Structures are given as C-alpha cells and as structure tokens.
Amino acid sequence: MNNFSYIKVSDAKQAIAELNGDIRNKAVAGGTNINDLLKYFVTKADKLVDINPIQEFNSIIRLDDGGVRLGALHTNADTAYDPIIEERYPLLSKAILAGASAQIRNMATNGGNLMQRTRCYYFYDISTPCNKRDPGSGCSAISGYNRIHAILGQSENCIAVFPSDMCVALAALNAQVNISGPNGERKLPFANFHRLPSETPHLDNNLIHGEVITSIDLPAEGFAENYSYLKLRDRSSYSFALVSVASAFELEQGTIKNARIALGGVAHKPWRVLEAEDFLKQKEPTRENFSQAAKIILNGAFGYEHNNFKIELAHRAIIRNCLMALYPESQRPGAKPSR
Amino acid sequence: MDSTQTHGINLSINSSDYHLQILPWVTLLDVLRERIGLTGTKKGCDHGQCGACTVLVDGKRILSCLTLAVMKDGAAITTIEGIANGEKLHPIQQAFIDHDAFQCGYCTPGQICSAVGMLQEAKARNREEIKELMSGNLCRCGASRGIVNAVMQVMEGGSNE
Ligand SMILES: Cc1cc2nc3c(=O)[nH]c(=O)nc-3n(C[C@H](O)[C@H](O)[C@H](O)COP(=O)(O)OP(=O)(O)OC[C@H]3O[C@@H](n4cnc5c(N)ncnc54)[C@H](O)[C@@H]3O)c2cc1C
Ligand code: SF4
Ligand code: FES
Ligand code: FES
Numbered sequence: 001m002n003n004f005s006y007i008k009v010s011d012a013k014q015a016i017a018e019l020n021g022d023i024r025n026k027a028v029a030g031g032t033n034i035n036d037l038l039k040y041f042v043t044k045a046d047k048l049v050d051i052n053p054i055q056e057f058n059s060i061i062r063l064d065d066g067g068v069r070l071g072a073l074h075t076n077a078d079t080a081y082d083p084i085i086e087e088r089y090p091l092l093s094k095a096i097l098a099g100a101s102a103q104i105r106n107m108a109t110n111g112g113n114l115m116q117r118t119r120c121y122y123f124y125d126i127s128t129p130c131n132k133r134d135p136g137s138g139c140s141a142i143s144g145y146n147r148i149h150a151i152l153g154q155s156e157n158c159i160a161v162f163p164s165d166m167c168v169a170l171a172a173l174n175a176q177v178n179i180s181g182p183n184g185e186r187k188l189p190f191a192n193f194h195r196l197p198s199e200t201p202h203l204d205n206n207l208i209h210g211e212v213i214t215s216i217d218l219p220a221e222g223f224a225e226n227y228s229y230l231k232l233r234d235r236s237s238y239s240f241a242l243v244s245v246a247s248a249f250e251l252e253q254g255t256i257k258n259a260r261i262a263l264g265g266v267a268h269k270p271w272r273v274l275e276a277e278d279f280l281k282q283k284e285p286t287r288e289n290f291s292q293a294a295k296i297i298l299n300g301a302f303g304y305e306h307n308n309f310k311i312e313l314a315h316r317a318i319i320r321n322c323l324m325a326l327y328p329e330s331q332r333p334g335a336k337p338s339r
Numbered sequence: 340m341d342s343t344q345t346h347g348i349n350l351s352i353n354s355s356d357y358h359l360q361i362l363p364w365v366t367l368l369d370v371l372r373e374r375i376g377l378t379g380t381k382k383g384c385d386h387g388q389c390g391a392c393t394v395l396v397d398g399k400r401i402l403s404c405l406t407l408a409v410m411k412d413g414a415a416i417t418t419i420e421g422i423a424n425g426e427k428l429h430p431i432q433q434a435f436i437d438h439d440a441f442q443c444g445y446c447t448p449g450q451i452c453s454a455v456g457m458l459q460e461a462k463a464r465n466r467e468e469i470k471e472l473m474s475g476n477l478c479r480c481g482a483s484r485g486i487v488n489a490v491m492q493v494m495e496g497g498s499n500e
Contacts, residue, residue: 003362005344005363006407006409032387035366035406036405050410052410101474102456102472102473102474102475103393103400103401104387107405236474
C-alpha cells in the first residue's frame with residue numbers, strides 16, 4: 001500500500017467535504033475491496049475517509065410507500081438476515097448469501113457492494129495494460145485469458161464484468177440509489193447507476209467523485225412468492241459468478257402477470273432486457289416461453305476465445321432459474337440448483 | 340498531507356487492553372502478529388481469499404488482513420489465543436482434536452475462530468449449511484471433512500459457546 005492519511009467522519013456533510021478536498025481522497029466502508037486494491041497498488045489514496053461512524057447510514061427502515069430503505073453502511077450479512085428482507089425480499093437475501101464468504105459479508109457494506117470493482121485479472125495486475133486502471137493503455141483481456149469476461153454490452157476498450165451478486169437482485173427489484181453530494185441529494189434508478197464501458201471504461205458507475213451513497217430503496221413489490229437466484233461458478237462457494245440469474249414472477253391463475261430477469265457475470269452492469277420481460281407477460285410459465293425469453297435477453301451476445309461457453313450457459317441458466325422460481329423451496333444454500 | 344502521522348488507538352485483545360500508536364495503512368493482522376506478538380492468527384493470502392486470518396471483532400468473524408487497525412479503535416478482539424478458557428479447551432478446539440480436523444495446522448486458527456463465529460450466528464442447521472457458511476476458510480490439506488464433523492459434534496452437543 002502507498003502511504004496515506006486517515007480521518008473518521010461522523011456525518012454525510014463532513015464525508016462529502018473530505019472527499020471533495022482531493023480526487024485521491026477515498027471513502028472506506030467495510031474495506032474488503034478498497035484495502036485489497038490498495039495492497040495491489042491498483043488504487044492509490046492520499047487520504048482514506050472512514051465513513052463508518054455515520055449513524056444515519058446504518059439502518060434498515062420501512063418506507064411510507066410500503067418499500068424498505070437499506071442503509072449504505074448496513075452490512076451485507078445484516079441485510080441478508082434481516083427479518084424484513086428474508087420475508088419480503090428473499091431474492092435479495094439469497095443473492096447476497098451467494099456472494100463472497102461469511103466473514104466478508106460481515107464486513108462488506110451495501111454501499112461498498114455497489115461500488116466494488118471488477119475482478120478482471122489484468123485490472124489487478126499493474127504490470128499489464130488495462131484501460132480501466134490506466135486509461136488509454138489498452139485492454140489485455142480481449143486477446144488474453146478472458147474466461148470470466150463479458151458477452152453483452154462490452155466495448156473494444158473493455159470487456160470486464162461487474163462482479164456483484166447483490167446488485168443483480170437489486171436490478172431485478174427496481175431498486176433506487178440515494179446519493180448525497182456537494183450539490184445536494186439525488187436519486188438514481190438502479191438501471192442508471194452502473195455504466196457500460198463504451199469509451200470510458202475507467203468509470204464503473206455514475207457516482208461523481210465527492211458524492212456518497214446514503215441508502216438504497218426497495219419498492220414495495222418484493223416478489224416473495226416466486227423468485228430464485230442461481231449462481232454458476234468454478235467452485236460451489238466463495239467464488240465469483242461465471243453467470244448468475246435473478247428471476248422473479250408475479251403469477252395469476254397460472255399465467256405470468258409480471259416478470260423480472262436480471263443476469264450477473266455477463267456484462268459491465270447487471271443485465272436486464274425489458275423486452276424479454278414484456279414477452280413473458282400473460283404467457284404461461286413454460287420451458288419454451290423461458291427459452292424464448294432467454295433468446296431475447298442474449299440477442300447480440302458474443303464471446304472471445306475463452307468465454308464463448310457463457311452464451312449457452314446463460315441461456316440454460318435463465319431457463320433453469322425461471323423454472324426454479326416457480327418452486328422457490330427448491331433452492332438450497334449457495335443458491336445451488338436442486339432439480 | 341502528513342501521511343506519516345500515527346493514530347492512537349485502544350484495542351482489547353483477548354481481554355487485555357492495549358494502547359497503540361498505529362500508521363493508517365497497517366492491517367489488524369500485522370498488528371496482532373508483529374506488534375502484539377500473537378502469531379496464532381495466520382497470514383495466508385493477505386487478500387481476503389483464504390480465511391487464515393479470521394478473528395472475532397466484537398463477537399463477529401472478520402478477516403484481519405482486509406481490516407485496517409485504525410478503523411477498529413475501541414473494539415474487542417478475540418484471536419485463537421483467546422478462544423480457550425484458561426487451560427480448558429473450547430468445545431470446538433476439542434472437537435477438532437476428536438475429528439482429526441487438521442493436518443499441517445496452518446488454516447486451523449482461522450477455521451476455529453470462524454467456526455466459533457458461525458455457531459454464534461446460529462444460521463447453520465445441517466452439514467450442507469455448515470459447508471456453505473465455512474466456505475470462507477480454505478484448507479489445502481483437505482481436512483475439510485473432519486472440520487465439518489467437528490462443527491457438527493459441537494452443534495449436536497448443543498453447546499454453542
Ligand atoms: C475474496 C473475495 C470474494 C468475494 N466474492 C464476492 C462474490 O462472490 N459476490 C459479490 O457480490 N461480492 C464478492 N466480493 C466483494 C465484496 O462483496 C465487496 O468487496 C464488498 O461488497 C465491498 O463493500 P465494502 O463495504 O467492503 O467496500 P469498501 O472496500 O470499503 O469500498 C469499496 C469502494 O466503495 C466506495 N464506497 C464504500 N461505501 C461508499 C458509500 N457509501 N458511498 C460512496 N462510495 C462508497 C469506496 O470508496 C471504495 O471505492 C468478494 C470479495 C472478496 C475479497
Ligand atoms: S477487460 Fe477492462 S478491466 Fe480487464 S484488462 Fe481490459 S480494460 Fe482492463
Ligand atoms: S490472509 Fe486474510 S483471507 Fe487469507
Ligand atoms: S490443515 Fe493444512 S491447510 Fe488446513
């Protein structure tokens with residue numbers, strides 16, 4: 001790690017002022033990502049701004065509109081095991097518990113989870129070119145080992161994927177990110193929070209330096225009856241997704257009234273295609289219809305030498321997970337399929 | 340920018356109080372091993388990927404390699420050296436012996452602290468869930484089976500202390 005100074009802040013205003021002081025002043029919450037990146041010299045900081053003492057960021061509260069507000073500093077573990085989340089948003093609970101390890105979930109915060117950076121090997125290896133780490137230097141993954149990389153929404157500048165599990169569920173649930181910054185407060189729909197790499201792969205999301213995430217709002221509809229999170233990876237636990245799928249349905253007399261399908265591990269942001277969800281409306285929840293929806297979602301997907309397999313894997317994972325969502329009790333720890 | 344400034348922090352480690360002057364970038368793992376001399380906590384990967392550095396902070400299992408010591412001012416830390424009650428082994432420690440739950444022993448302090456943390460969390464109800472909730476601790480010797488057996492013994496014995 002490079003040498004940096006350290007300050008604890010106790011309210012949002014102070015955090016924003018400290019971060020704004022210098023582009024190399026960085027917020028630290030659970031530390032599970034930024035401390036690792038500092039150790040590898042992928043990130044450098046002049047000052048770490050410890051936001052943990054900000055009490056107002058550390059709660060889960062019910063909202064008047066029936067939704068729930070997740071504090072940015074609430075830990076991933078406390079969120080996943082919160083009785084309200086387990087009961088009303090089990091998709092979110094399952095997705096969080098499919099990520100990382102128990103120790104990391106005890107440390108990791110909700111705000112930090114949204115802000116975590118890609119696990120692209122070249123991004124982590126400072127001896128190799130990488131447009132995300134060092135804009136303009138090139139992308140080592142396109143012609144390198146790209147097994148874990150994107151099949152959708154990538155650009156010729158970067159083919160990295162966003163690695164979060166939690167965020168796949170938040171995307172499916174139409175969450176909203178609440179932000180506070182030097183110019184006041186603003187809200188972003190979840191779909192507009194993370195970015196595609198296009199010409200600016202160094203920007204993962206639309207948070208501007210100096211802003212902080214204060215909380216994440218969940219709408220009242222939590223799809224607690226029919227949901228499933230499926231995570232496929234190289235080992236059955238403590239490993240990032242090659243492909244993951246969050247599916248959620250509202251069913252009415254055997255037909256689909258409302259469908260949500262989001263993919264993880266395939267793009268620079270959680271991937272949703274509204275056209276596929278619209279296609280499923282008023283249809284029966286059959287394998288054939290889910291396969292058709294999968295085709296719509298994966299329209300335009302393309303791979304590289306080592307990750308072509310993800311296209312077929314994603315297709316099958318979508319079908320399987322949508323079928324599992326019809327029987328949520330079929331899910332087991334680690335979000336492994338049991339059928 | 341004065342980046343060489345140390346911060347005074349108080350830590351309670353295995354029920355002893357310490358006041359330390361700490362540079363901001365020093366991890367809790369390095370403080371435990373290099374400053375306090377508690378070398379039971381192991382450095383495996385130093386990047387959050389193996390669990391060897393697991394300790395309990397205010398009762399919760401966390402990774403000391405990804406924790407900056409300055410951020411834990413005022414916290415109560417339990418390391419493997421503080422798990423037993425004097426000469427009396429913690430039930431998990433005894434169970435590890437009973438079930439041959441280690442070979443080289445390098446992952447063991449982290450496994451034991453993690454298991455103690457997991458039992459306190461009380462979310463694992465069966466073998467499958469133990470495996471899932473202990474997956475943050477890797478064992479290169481392949482003692483995992485014995486580790487799960489050891490945890491099962493303590494769970495079934497009903498002692499979650
Ligand atoms: C070995 C390992 C395995 C993992 N496996 C998985 C996995 O399978 N699935 C998964 O989803 N995740 C996984 N993770 C990632 C983990 O979930 C993230 O590291 C964690 O969620 C980050 O949260 P944090 O609070 O620790 O963030 P920090 O490390 O403290 O911060 C991360 C970034 O977020 C910024 N930040 C933090 N809070 C705020 C805020 N409120 N406002 C603005 N900026 C903020 C920081 O400035 C920093 O840039 C894994 C991590 C490790 C180390
Ligand atoms: S895929 Fe993106 S993060 Fe990975 S090397 Fe290319 S530019 Fe860097
Ligand atoms: S040394 Fe901390 S997880 Fe490996
Ligand atoms: S006993 Fe050797 S690594 Fe686990």
